[in-house]
Amino acid sequence: MSPIISISNLSKTYATGFHALKGINLDIARGEIFALLGPNGAGKTTLISTVCGIVNPSGGTVTVDGHDILTDFRKARELIGLVPQELTTDAFETVWATTSFSRGLFGKAANPAHIERVLKDLSLWDKKDNKIMTLSGGMKRRVLIAKALSHEPRILFLDEPTAGVDVQLRKDMWEVVRKLRASGVTIILTTHYIEEAEEMADRIGVINKGELIVVEEKKTLISKLGKKQLTLELQKKLDAVPQVIFADQLTLSADGMNLTYTYDTEAERTGITRLLNALSEADIRFRDLSTTQSSLEDIFVDLVRQPR
Amino acid sequence: MNIHAVRSIYMFEMSRTARTLMQSIVSPVLSTSLYFVVFGAAIGSRITQIEGIEYGAFIVPGLIMLTLLTQSVMNASFGIYFPRFTGTIYELLSAPISYIEIVLGYVGAAATKSIILGLIILATAGFFVPLRIAHPVWMMAFLLLTAITFSLLGFIIGIWADGFEKLQIIPLLLITPLTFLGGSFYSINVLPPFWQTVSLFNPVVYLVSGFRWSFYEVSDVHVGTSLAMTFVFLIACLGVVGWIFKTGYRLKN
Known part of the structure; x- marks a missing residue:
């Protein structure tokens, strides 16, 4: 089966001259959970942001389900849901409004039943009419996930999803991830918590200083290097x-x-x-x-x- | 065309207006009413007619323009600056939408809001002075074109600004003075010849003049010139917006 994401020779140099990505080659298989590990500043977020269209690549190509992210960006982006690292949410909108907004933004007709399901899965249903600014940090994280899932993406990017999140939310979150994976969604996550990658991922990529040092099946990696x-x-x-x-x-x-x-x-x-x-x-x-x-x-x- | 996205952005922005109804609608209406009381009733009663029009009525188009320009710039600039400020812009950038759709949503909402405000002020003015609109269709055309043009300008400012100060500075230091000096409260014909010439470099003169012509068929410059200049500003703003999205200026690094 062809990979759902194909990254070839991708590089990114910021205006400051910083080489965030140096010729990344990576294929993501359909339906897998891929964990991207790396220290701070290694290029994890830049890689994700480039695939999602937030950062312009300096060189190389990325295709998402065969659609080039630049020339065929609509089809590529429709498939992707992104949960950013920072808790960047609206303040005055309600949970329901912001989630519905995301769905529309990604070109999907309103579907209250789907939004309801997503909010219930993330234990946000009783907060649906609350303004986002009244929510705790953990709840805001859930809102970001709900927004990313609002348009039924086939690929979900989770950038440091469990940073600063309590145990209960982490458990809930992994439950959601398991459900999504079971429904065929491909998941790419970055994390500092290695036990998370160890527990959840099928494959692991280690990125350091803008280069992918290793990409391996988790078990192979552990036994090979272990x-x-x-x-x-x-x-x-x-x-x-x-x-x-x-x-x-x-x-x-x-x-x-x-x-x-x-x-x-x-x-x-x-x-x-x-x-x-x-x-x-x-x-x-x-x-x-x-x-x-x-x-x-x-x-x-x-x-x-x-x-x- | 991602219609759902355009509608989502538009409705999102309009609901922001609805939520801040007091600030959005009541305050411009109140301040405009104050202008009528001061310039129309108090001072205006001592001013003889200008070009055959009662002073209170003469200033109505200028006052509407004043609100239209400042509100268009402020709404549109805030609308796009706020997601940049909070970081929620990531969603806009990662969504399957083109820049045309982003502009349609944000600028459309900002223009809608300022047109509504303009019409409310027009209605308010009706309570103070007798109104006569000679060319309603042209009036709406000028209203629409100006609202779109200055909402585009606001959009540009919202992307250029890197702080709330800069967001305020253009409406405060540029739009308001230009409007006051652009013949909102007088005909530039009353100025000495030198200042008349200087005024012709003020873009607002053309907007106010054309808009006033649609009311009273009197104008400082020919209405065709007004219309042409309005289109020039519109195209200039569209050009800058196009450049912003092409280069990713301040949006993508």
């Missing part, structure tokens, strides 16, 4: 790393009571059996053992730290 660690809790204190097999992959804790073996999960043989045998031959006994797998966060930090 290292596993085996920690042995020792019965007797050790003074130095024992000179056994794999000694270069062993580290000793400061108190000399924990020995950690780092190994690659991708390797055919992890070497655990051999290591344990070697330790037992060296008469090193242990009370307990545990393994940990590096989280996406560790991977992410590793990736953006790497000098390129």
Whole structure:
């Protein structure tokens, strides 16, 4: 199936000379949840804003369901709903009015039943006649999502959707995202909360300094880059790393009571059996053992730290 | 053409008017009534007729123009500046609409509102002075063209402004003086020849003159010149708006 969004060689240089995007190539598959990770200023928002038409690209092309975002912008944009990072809402309008306004803006005939459904899904129904300025920050975030969903988009961009949002809203929000995904909507989100990407995304892209460093299936990414660690809790204190097999992959804790073996999960043989045998031959006994797998966060930090 | 979007913007702007009804309609009507009391009844009673027209009646077209110009500029500039200020402009920029549709929505609403105001003031004037409208169709044409032109100007100001001060400064420092000096309250024929010539560089002279002609068939400049100049301003404003959207000036970075 052809990708729903195809970004090719996209670059953006701001008037200040800042290269926000440097030749981005990315295809988004239909119906997937794609998480874009990256530190502040990496280009996440610029990338989203360019696809949505808020920022003019300096070079490259973007097509949305085959429609070029510049030459065929109407058809491209009709398909997209955008939830911006900032809480940019009207102040004096009611929730109902602003949501209906968004629907019209995106060229859809009024459909009160749909607006009602969206507001109910986001627990905004009892606030529908409230002026937006009377709502809390979390409620305003819901309003922004309602606006983005008002015109039944096939693609939803969520720019840092859970920044500064309480636990309940985050749960609600992910419930909405799951429902949308089930109905075939493609979702692209940026986040700082890596556990979110880990929990929700099918694929993950890491962007740093305007370049996509890696785009990978989440599971592949974790297993490919993920290292596993085996920690042995020792019965007797050790003074130095024992000179056994794999000694270069062993580290000793400061108190000399924990020995950690780092190994690659991708390797055919992890070497655990051999290591344990070697330790037992060296008469090193242990009370307990545990393994940990590096989280996406560790991977992410590793990736953006790497000098390129 | 994304009709739904144009209608949405238009209705959104009109509901803003309805919400701020006091400020939008009552205050211009009140201030205009004050002009009638001061210039029409109090001072006007000591002024003899101008070009055969009673002074109170003579100033009606100028007063309507004054309101039309300032209100068109203010409504349109605020209408587009506010989304920029709050950041809600993101939605407008990401929506499947062309700049023509954005302008139709915002400028259409601003022009509608100032035309309504103009007509209300006209009706108000009827309470103070005897009115005579020789060419109602031309009067409406001038009203419409002027409202659209200055709403476009307001739209440009709303995009150019990067603060509320700048938003206020053009109506205050440019539109109001030009209107006062543009023959709203007098015929420029009463000025010394030098100042008559200077006045001809004031665009408002042509608007007021043409508009007054549609009432009383007296004018400072030929009505054809008025009409032509109005179109020149209209086209100039359209040109600037077109340029803004083509370059993304202050809208897209």
